[in-house]
Structures are given as structure tokens and as C-alpha cells.
Amino acid sequence: MKIQPSVRYSHTLLSQFLQNGDTAIDATVGKGNDTEFLSQLVGEKGKVYGFDVQEEAIKYTNQRLDDKNLSKNVTLFNTGHENIDQLVDGSINAAIFNLGYLPGSNKDIITKPDTTLTAIKACLNKLEGNGIVVLVLYYGHAGGPLEKNAVIEYAKSLDQKEFSVMQYQFINQVNCPPILLAIQKNSN
């Protein structure tokens, strides 16, 4: 048994904090890994919203969810996650972001600090007490360190009365393994 890598630990956290009937956002759908996982966690009474700028990601994920009969509680938007605030009504219990590029895919299509921070802020504003926003930061590409640093600096600046920010990472590896951040809204 191994200490969980960041991507796997992101799912461990989501499964600890999401319950049947909850609402969640997959801010970076990609191949739909997280969307599928969230759909199963929140169940038929729950709701998942997914965002991706790439049309093929949305098509691929729609098909994937259909094949597994999981599409009923999912709404996918073929647009950037900076539009979360306009497109998602009400509060959420969790959100997940995979930031950087889609592993195994086109490294030219990457997330960018401005839109990423807009999306993170929208999710934090919508969070219920004890809800979490989980961020998996890939940064081994051009532009990666810039985005990683912007996101970590923003997360560090969050008021500890309102949020708890946890960082999880492997620190002795040469190839920039992803860093996990988890931002939890304190309950009152």
C-alpha cells in the first residue's frame, strides 16, 4: 500500500465530504473522470455541473455518462469555468479543479490564472458550511508555475476565520507531481 498520490487523494477527500443528494461542480471536465466520480457520490437525488471549453471533452463525457447510465444528475456546459457564477444557481457542497493541462492530451490547451481564480472565487462563494473546493495543480508545463503560484498565493490569503486551506504534495520527486489544495469553508 502506498501513500495516496494527489489525484487519488482528491477523490478520497470528495468521498469524505460529499453525501447523497449533494450538489457538486467539476470545473474541468476533460475526459469525465471526476464528473463520473461526483455523479456516483451525489446519487440520483444530487446534482453535478460540469464545465469544459473543449467541445470534444463534453461530447466524450456525455457519451461516457450515458453508457454508464449516470447522465441524469449531470449538466455539462461547453464553456469556461469563469462562467460558473452565471450558470449555477444556489449553493454547492464541493467543487473539483484539475489545473494545468489535461494529462495525455494537448499541452497547448491549458488553464490560465485569471479565469481559474474567477472560477475558484465563484465556487467559494457558493460553498455550504464544511463544503470543500479541491484543486489538483499540474505545473510541469510552460505557464504552469505561474498559475500554480497564483493559486497558492490566493489560497494562502484566505481568512482563516472563513476557510481552512490544506496543501498536500510529494516533495522529493524531480518531475513536478501535482500538488493538491483543499479549501474548506468553516461552519458557523
Place this chain on the structure above:
Amino acid sequence: MKIQPSVRYSHTLLSQFLQNGDTAIDATVGKGNDTEFLSQLVGEKGKVYGFDVQEEAIKYTNQRLDDKNLSKNVTLFNTGHENIDQLVDGSINAAIFNLGYLPGSNKDIITKPDTTLTAIKACLNKLEGNGIVVLVLYYGHAGGPLEKNAVIEYAKSLDQKEFSVMQYQFINQVNCPPILLAIQKNSN
């Protein structure tokens, strides 16, 4: 439900990686919290070795374990953890260190980088494959940042072919909450 603080997460990791019959070291016994936890995890067929320079810590913990009928699998040494290599024979499956000062106790009695690193190296040398050394770093005291930095730099320098080093910490809190490091020996 809250994201686990570092101290609590150290126990989560130990409970994931230790099994009945295993051998573990508590390198900083203090009031015996971790010693008791390890004793329960490894069970009657297992073995726990504890170290503390303070005689009262050893007395207190011996009494605590006796009261709970947990002393049979524990051997406590009233000496510094730099003597682990001489006093513990054979391999181990886990070790835990609480570094800095004992919370709620005398802040003048602190662990020091030299002896700390000697002890960590001894534990790493004794680790079985997939075994872990868990370090909880308190550093909000004089000398704390020096020790914390020495330990983190050492952990970062470990060869990723031999060990995986994970760091877990809260990053938006003003009062230096402890940092958790987990060093796992890779299996071959």
C-alpha cells in the same frame, strides 16, 4: 466534518500502514499519546519501542499503559532517540516523531536538528518496504524554524527511487500549525 489537522492525520496514516503483529517506534513519547495508539494498532503480537529524555514522561506513560493493560508489547527507554540504532534490533514498520516541544509542557525542552536527523536516519534504515516514518513538526518556538527547515531539506533530498516523501499542512493560518511529513520506503 473537518479536514483532519496534521496530528490527527498522523494517526490516520499510522492506522492505514500498521497491522497486527508489526513493530513500531515512538521516537518522542511525551505523555504517551502516540505510544498508546501504536500499542493498540500492533496488538499483543506486535512490539512498540518508545524514547524520551525526560524521566517523568517515561514514568507517566508507563503508568498510563499499565492502567489500560497495554504495557505488555511496549518497551520504553529513558534516553534520547539518537540511540535508536543501538537499542532497537531488527526492522520496523513505522515510526512517529513529534518534533519541537511537547504541547502544554516546558518550551525549554525541545528536540534539536542533529539528534533528530540521527534518529530519523536510524528509523529509515530499519524500515521495511512500504513502511513509513511520520513526522509532526511544531515550529512556533525559538529554534523551531531551524529544525523544521533542516528536517524538510533532508526529507526533500531523499532519493525518490528509495523513498516517497509527502508533506501535509494548513497554509492560511497565522499561528504556525504543525506540518506533517510522511516518508514511505518504496517496496522492491
